Amino acid sequence: MRVIFPAAALLVLPSAFGDGIQFSRTIDTIADDSSWSLKFDSGCSSSDDYGSNDCSFAWGDEVTGNVDLSLGHDLDEGSTFSVDMKVDSIVPFSFSCPVCGANCTTTIPIVNQDVNFAMPPCPVSALDLSTPFDYALPADSPTKGVKVSAKGTLGVKDAAGATVLSGEITATVQ
Ligand SMILES: *[C@@H]1O[C@H](CO)[C@@H](O)[C@H](O)[C@H]1NC(C)=O
Numbered sequence: 001m002r003v004i005f006p007a008a009a010l011l012v013l014p015s016a017f018g019d020g021i022q023f024s025r026t027i028d029t030i031a032d033d034s035s036w037s038l039k040f041d042s043g044c045s046s047s048d049d050y051g052s053n054d055c056s057f058a059w060g061d062e063v064t065g066n067v068d069l070s071l072g073h074d075l076d077e078g079s080t081f082s083v084d085m086k087v088d089s090i091v092p093f094s095f096s097c098p099v100c101g102a103n104c105t106t107t108i109p110i111v112n113q114d115v116n117f118a119m120p121p122c123p124v125s126a127l128d129l130s131t132p133f134d135y136a137l138p139a140d141s142p143t144k145g146v147k148v149s150a151k152g153t154l155g156v157k158d159a160a161g162a163t164v165l166s167g168e169i170t171a172t173v174q
Pocket residue numbers: 103116117118
Protein backbone atom coordinates (compact mmCIF):
# COMPACT_ATOMS: atom_id res chain seq x y z
CA MET A 1 0.00 0.00 0.00
CA ARG A 2 1.24 3.46 -0.82
CA VAL A 3 1.22 6.15 1.82
CA ILE A 4 1.10 9.76 0.73
CA PHE A 5 3.94 11.68 2.34
CA PRO A 6 4.53 15.41 2.04
CA ALA A 7 6.91 16.08 -0.87
CA ALA A 8 9.57 17.34 1.57
CA ALA A 9 9.70 13.91 3.22
CA LEU A 10 10.33 12.30 -0.18
CA LEU A 11 13.38 14.51 -0.68
CA VAL A 12 14.80 13.43 2.67
CA LEU A 13 13.85 9.77 2.34
CA PRO A 14 14.13 8.92 -1.35
CA SER A 15 13.83 5.17 -0.81
CA ALA A 16 11.33 5.24 2.06
CA PHE A 17 8.85 3.21 0.00
CA GLY A 18 11.33 0.49 -0.83
CA ASP A 19 10.91 1.17 -4.55
CA GLY A 20 14.10 0.45 -6.40
CA ILE A 21 16.49 -2.40 -6.96
CA GLN A 22 18.24 -4.55 -4.37
CA PHE A 23 20.68 -7.37 -4.94
CA SER A 24 23.17 -9.70 -3.29
CA ARG A 25 25.53 -12.11 -4.96
CA THR A 26 28.08 -14.80 -4.33
CA ILE A 27 30.93 -15.78 -6.65
CA ASP A 28 31.56 -19.55 -6.60
CA THR A 29 34.27 -19.97 -9.21
CA ILE A 30 36.65 -17.74 -11.09
CA ALA A 31 39.34 -19.00 -13.44
CA ASP A 32 42.82 -19.04 -11.85
CA ASP A 33 44.18 -16.64 -14.46
CA SER A 34 41.36 -14.11 -14.10
CA SER A 35 39.91 -11.71 -11.55
CA TRP A 36 36.83 -9.59 -11.18
CA SER A 37 35.78 -6.78 -8.88
CA LEU A 38 32.75 -4.48 -9.09
CA LYS A 39 32.72 -1.65 -6.55
CA PHE A 40 29.91 0.84 -6.04
CA ASP A 41 30.72 4.18 -4.39
CA SER A 42 27.64 3.96 -2.18
CA GLY A 43 24.46 1.98 -1.68
CA CYS A 44 26.00 -1.32 -0.53
CA SER A 45 26.34 -2.67 3.00
CA SER A 46 29.14 -5.22 2.61
CA SER A 47 32.08 -6.13 0.41
CA ASP A 48 34.48 -8.97 -0.34
CA ASP A 49 37.29 -9.81 -2.81
CA TYR A 50 34.83 -9.36 -5.67
CA GLY A 51 33.71 -5.87 -4.67
CA SER A 52 30.54 -4.46 -3.17
CA ASN A 53 27.65 -6.63 -2.08
CA ASP A 54 24.16 -6.33 -0.57
CA CYS A 55 23.30 -3.24 -2.57
CA SER A 56 20.17 -1.16 -2.72
CA PHE A 57 19.40 1.66 -5.15
CA ALA A 58 16.33 3.81 -5.66
CA TRP A 59 14.89 4.68 -9.08
CA GLY A 60 16.54 7.80 -10.42
CA ASP A 61 19.74 7.21 -8.41
CA GLU A 62 23.01 7.92 -10.11
CA VAL A 63 25.05 4.76 -9.62
CA THR A 64 28.81 5.22 -9.74
CA GLY A 65 31.74 2.95 -9.06
CA ASN A 66 34.60 1.08 -10.59
CA VAL A 67 34.96 -2.24 -12.36
CA ASP A 68 38.30 -4.08 -12.36
CA LEU A 69 38.50 -7.03 -14.67
CA SER A 70 41.41 -9.21 -15.60
CA LEU A 71 40.85 -11.93 -18.18
CA GLY A 72 43.84 -14.24 -18.40
CA HIS A 73 43.08 -15.87 -21.75
CA ASP A 74 41.11 -15.09 -24.91
CA LEU A 75 37.44 -16.01 -25.10
CA ASP A 76 37.09 -17.59 -28.54
CA GLU A 77 34.04 -18.30 -30.64
CA GLY A 78 31.93 -20.86 -28.76
CA SER A 79 32.31 -19.14 -25.38
CA THR A 80 28.97 -18.68 -23.66
CA PHE A 81 27.33 -16.98 -20.76
CA SER A 82 24.25 -18.38 -19.17
CA VAL A 83 21.55 -17.25 -16.79
CA ASP A 84 19.38 -19.72 -14.93
CA MET A 85 16.96 -17.92 -12.65
CA LYS A 86 13.51 -18.18 -11.17
CA VAL A 87 11.36 -15.09 -11.00
CA ASP A 88 9.03 -14.90 -7.99
CA SER A 89 10.15 -18.51 -7.21
CA ILE A 90 8.21 -19.93 -10.21
CA VAL A 91 8.72 -18.25 -13.56
CA PRO A 92 11.89 -19.57 -15.20
CA PHE A 93 14.26 -17.08 -16.78
CA SER A 94 16.97 -19.18 -18.37
CA PHE A 95 19.07 -18.55 -21.43
CA SER A 96 22.51 -19.10 -22.85
CA CYS A 97 24.13 -16.61 -25.18
CA PRO A 98 27.37 -16.39 -27.11
CA VAL A 99 29.98 -14.20 -25.41
CA CYS A 100 31.09 -12.96 -28.82
CA GLY A 101 30.50 -13.16 -32.56
CA ALA A 102 26.68 -13.23 -32.60
CA ASN A 103 23.62 -11.62 -31.10
CA CYS A 104 22.25 -12.46 -27.70
CA THR A 105 18.48 -12.84 -27.76
CA THR A 106 16.14 -13.53 -24.90
CA THR A 107 12.79 -12.46 -23.49
CA ILE A 108 12.57 -10.97 -20.02
CA PRO A 109 9.58 -12.57 -18.28
CA ILE A 110 6.93 -10.60 -16.36
CA VAL A 111 7.49 -7.47 -18.47
CA ASN A 112 7.65 -9.68 -21.62
CA GLN A 113 10.43 -7.61 -23.09
CA ASP A 114 12.36 -9.08 -26.05
CA VAL A 115 16.06 -8.35 -25.92
CA ASN A 116 18.32 -8.69 -28.97
CA PHE A 117 21.74 -7.14 -28.88
CA ALA A 118 25.02 -7.67 -30.69
CA MET A 119 27.91 -9.17 -28.73
CA PRO A 120 31.47 -8.04 -29.54
CA PRO A 121 33.47 -9.76 -32.29
CA CYS A 122 35.45 -12.91 -31.44
CA PRO A 123 37.81 -13.41 -29.83
CA VAL A 124 37.37 -11.32 -26.71
CA SER A 125 41.07 -10.80 -26.05
CA ALA A 126 42.77 -11.35 -22.72
CA LEU A 127 42.73 -7.98 -20.99
CA ASP A 128 43.27 -5.97 -17.85
CA LEU A 129 40.61 -3.37 -17.44
CA SER A 130 39.98 -0.86 -14.68
CA THR A 131 37.32 1.67 -15.46
CA PRO A 132 34.89 3.89 -13.58
CA PHE A 133 31.21 3.78 -14.47
CA ASP A 134 28.41 6.27 -14.00
CA TYR A 135 24.90 5.05 -14.74
CA ALA A 136 21.58 6.76 -14.05
CA LEU A 137 18.80 4.35 -13.10
CA PRO A 138 15.45 4.98 -14.80
CA ALA A 139 13.36 7.56 -12.96
CA ASP A 140 10.38 5.22 -12.59
CA SER A 141 9.92 1.56 -11.74
CA PRO A 142 9.81 -0.65 -14.86
CA THR A 143 7.48 -2.97 -12.93
CA LYS A 144 5.20 -0.03 -12.03
CA GLY A 145 5.96 -0.52 -8.35
CA VAL A 146 5.09 -4.24 -8.30
CA LYS A 147 7.64 -6.23 -6.31
CA VAL A 148 9.42 -8.83 -8.47
CA SER A 149 12.14 -11.05 -7.07
CA ALA A 150 14.62 -13.23 -8.91
CA LYS A 151 17.14 -15.78 -7.75
CA GLY A 152 19.54 -18.05 -9.59
CA THR A 153 22.90 -18.62 -11.15
CA LEU A 154 25.03 -16.84 -13.71
CA GLY A 155 28.02 -18.30 -15.47
CA VAL A 156 30.60 -17.73 -18.20
CA LYS A 157 32.33 -20.62 -19.98
CA ASP A 158 35.15 -20.50 -22.49
CA ALA A 159 35.11 -22.31 -25.84
CA ALA A 160 36.62 -25.41 -24.22
CA GLY A 161 33.74 -25.51 -21.73
CA ALA A 162 35.86 -24.45 -18.74
CA THR A 163 34.20 -22.12 -16.24
CA VAL A 164 35.57 -18.58 -16.31
CA LEU A 165 33.13 -17.21 -13.76
CA SER A 166 30.13 -18.59 -11.93
CA GLY A 167 27.99 -17.28 -9.15
CA GLU A 168 24.56 -16.74 -7.71
CA ILE A 169 22.46 -13.64 -7.52
CA THR A 170 19.33 -12.67 -5.61
CA ALA A 171 17.59 -9.51 -6.72
CA THR A 172 14.39 -7.64 -5.98
CA VAL A 173 12.94 -5.00 -8.25
CA GLN A 174 10.01 -2.91 -7.13
C1 LIG B 1 21.58 -8.02 -33.75
O1 LIG B 1 21.42 -6.93 -32.86
C2 LIG B 1 21.44 -5.66 -33.48
C3 LIG B 1 21.28 -4.63 -32.36
O2 LIG B 1 22.38 -4.65 -31.51
C4 LIG B 1 20.33 -5.56 -34.48
O3 LIG B 1 20.40 -4.31 -35.14
C5 LIG B 1 20.43 -6.68 -35.50
O4 LIG B 1 19.31 -6.66 -36.34
C6 LIG B 1 20.48 -8.03 -34.80
N1 LIG B 1 20.73 -9.10 -35.77
C7 LIG B 1 19.94 -10.18 -35.84
C8 LIG B 1 20.34 -11.22 -36.86
O5 LIG B 1 18.97 -10.36 -35.11
